[in-house]
Amino acid sequence: MEKIKVEICLGTACFVMGGADLQDLSDIIPLKFGEKVEVLGNTCLDLCSTEYGKAPFVKVNDFIIEKATKDKVIAKINEILSTQEK
Ligand code: FES
Structure with a gap:
């Protein structure tokens, strides 16, 4: 089974909008x-310039979680795991 890849944006825009948590x-x-599951940090996912709000x-893999x-992240991981286990 392939690992689920979680990339947390650690960039300034995401940080000030609640990413610190x-x-x-x-x-x-x-x-x-x-x-x-593999957890990685990313300095910017390049979404803040167009989707700042x-x-x-x-x-999570190829799925972008907004806000x-x-x-939300744990729910998405559980969702992917439940589909992988079928
Ligand atoms: S700082 Fe998060 S997408 Fe750019």
Whole structure:
């Protein structure tokens, strides 16, 4: 099974729009999902210039989560895992 890739935007726009809170995900995700999920930081996902109002952004595989929260990211991971396990 391929690892799910989570990219948390750590750029300024996302940080000020609530992204600071998302940094906890790099601790939470490995505890919750172990080796199934890889967490990476990205300095800018290049969405803030056009979609600033929807920041912060997190990318889960190819899916962009707008106005990302920890709950939204975890829900998306669970959704992908449930489809992989079928
Ligand atoms: S700072 Fe997050 S997309 Fe640019």
